[in-house]
Amino acid sequence: GDSVTQMEGPVTLSEEAFLTINCTYTATGYPSLFWYVQYPGEGLQLLLKATKADDKGSNKGFEATYRKETTSFHLEKGSVQVSDSAVYFCALTEGYKLSFGAGTTVTVRA
Amino acid sequence: NAGVTQTPKFQVLKTGQSMTLQCAQDMNHNSMYWYRQDPGMGLRLIYYSASEGTTDKGEVPNGYNVSRLNKREFSLRLESAAPSQTSVYFCASSSQGRNQPQHFGDGTRLSIL
Numbered sequence: 557g558d559s560v561t562q563m564e565g566p567v568t569l570s571e572e573a574f575l576t577i578n579c580t581y582t583a584t585g586y587p588s589l590f591w592y593v594q595y596p597g598e599g600l601q602l603l604l605k606a607t608k609a610d611d612k613g614s615n616k617g618f619e620a621t622y623r624k625e626t627t628s629f630h631l632e633k634g635s636v637q638v639s640d641s642a643v644y645f646c647a648l649t650e651g652y653k654l655s656f657g658a659g660t661t662v663t664v665r666a
Numbered sequence: 667n668a669g670v671t672q673t674p675k676f677q678v679l680k681t682g683q684s685m686t687l688q689c690a691q692d693m694n695h696n697s698m699y700w701y702r703q704d705p706g707m708g709l710r711l712i713y714y715s716a717s718e719g720t721t722d723k724g725e726v727p728n729g730y731n732v733s734r735l736n737k738r739e740f741s742l743r744l745e746s747a748a749p750s751q752t753s754v755y756f757c758a759s760s761s762q763g764r765n766q767p768q769h770f771g772d773g774t775r776l777s778i779l
Contacts, residue, residue, distance in 0.1 A: 588765035599670075599756055599770035600709070607765065645708060651764050652697055652716050653724065656708035 558583045562646045562657035569636055569664050577631040577660045579620075579646035587648040589613075589622050589629040594643045594659070603631075603644070636664045668692050670771035672757050678777045679747045687742040687774050689757030695769070696762040698740035699724075700732060702753040703773070709756065715740055717762075747778045 563578040581589065588607045592600040604613030609624035620631045629646060641664045646657040673688045691698065696717045701709040701724075711724030713732040721732050729751060731743045740759075744751060754775050758768040 588767075590767055592770075597772075599772045600758075602767045602769070605767055649765050649768075652714060652760075653711055654699075654709075654758075654768055656710075658706055658708045 558587065558648055558650055558653075558655045560646050560648055560655050560657040562644075563660055564658070566661040566663060569662070571638060571664055571666050572635045573664075575631070575633045575636045575640070575662065577644055577646075577662070579629045579631065579657060581627050581629065581646075581648050583627075583648055583650055585650050587650045589620070590647045590649070590654070591618070591620055591629070591631050592645040592647060592656075594645065596642075600645065636662075638664050638666050640664050670757055670759055670769055672755075672771035672774050674774060675772065676775045678779065679744075680779055681748060683747050683778075685744045685747060685776070687744075687755055687757075687776075688739070689741065689771060690739045691757075691759040691769070692738065693759060693761070693769065694737070695759035696737070697760045697766070698734065699758040699760075699768060700730075700740070700742045701756045701758065702726065702751075703756060704753050712742065712755075749778050752776060752778045 559582045591603040593603045604615040606613040606622035612621045643659045670691045699714040700712040715734040757771045760766040760768045
């Protein structure tokens with residue numbers, strides 16, 4: 557079945573550092589891919605999405621490119637801020653169900 | 667801009683008690699979902715409703731029942747709560763069609779003693 561594997565955390569960075577969170581997936585067809593972000597005590601918010609190969613999703617300085625050849629959707633941000641501290645989830649869907657990775661906790665220190 | 671609203675936000679139950687978690691969305695979405703979130707396990711799908719009048723089991727349905735009351739509302743019931751059901755429960759919704767992003771509520775934190 558479909559599955560998502562993402563980089564284990566926690567990840568601790570200094571402000572203005574470069575962030576990469578690796579995500580790879582297994583799917584039988586042509587899924588859509590997502591990154592969600594969860595701030596403490598809140599629900600998940602859609603951060604960005606990509607619906608087909610070579611699509612680049614972007615939002616709030618974050619980017620991820622749908623790479624079918626490597627079955628990857630790595631999340632990147634060039635200069636993180638303290639406010640980016642959160643848990644990040646990679647997810648895919650083929651149809652109605654979302655399959656999530658385990659989540660990566662990111663802490664950014666001033 | 668309510669989006670997806672879940673009630674209650676927190677609840678403590680004793681083993682064997684029953685409880686219904688409520689979820690309502692105001693985005694005119696067709697599909698609705700219930701997940702549980704446990705440490706280190708991401709989110710796991712309990713039940714979903716692709717459209718009004720239909721419900722289907724997800725990855726971890728045992729011990730739960732659902733009701734799609736109308737297009738807006740999708741409730742999750744624990745008939746006889748067990749400590750293993752201590753978790754954070756999230757409701758989500760999505761618009762019609764395949765491969766749509768889901769929009770989440772803020773969660774219900776449920777503890778079962």
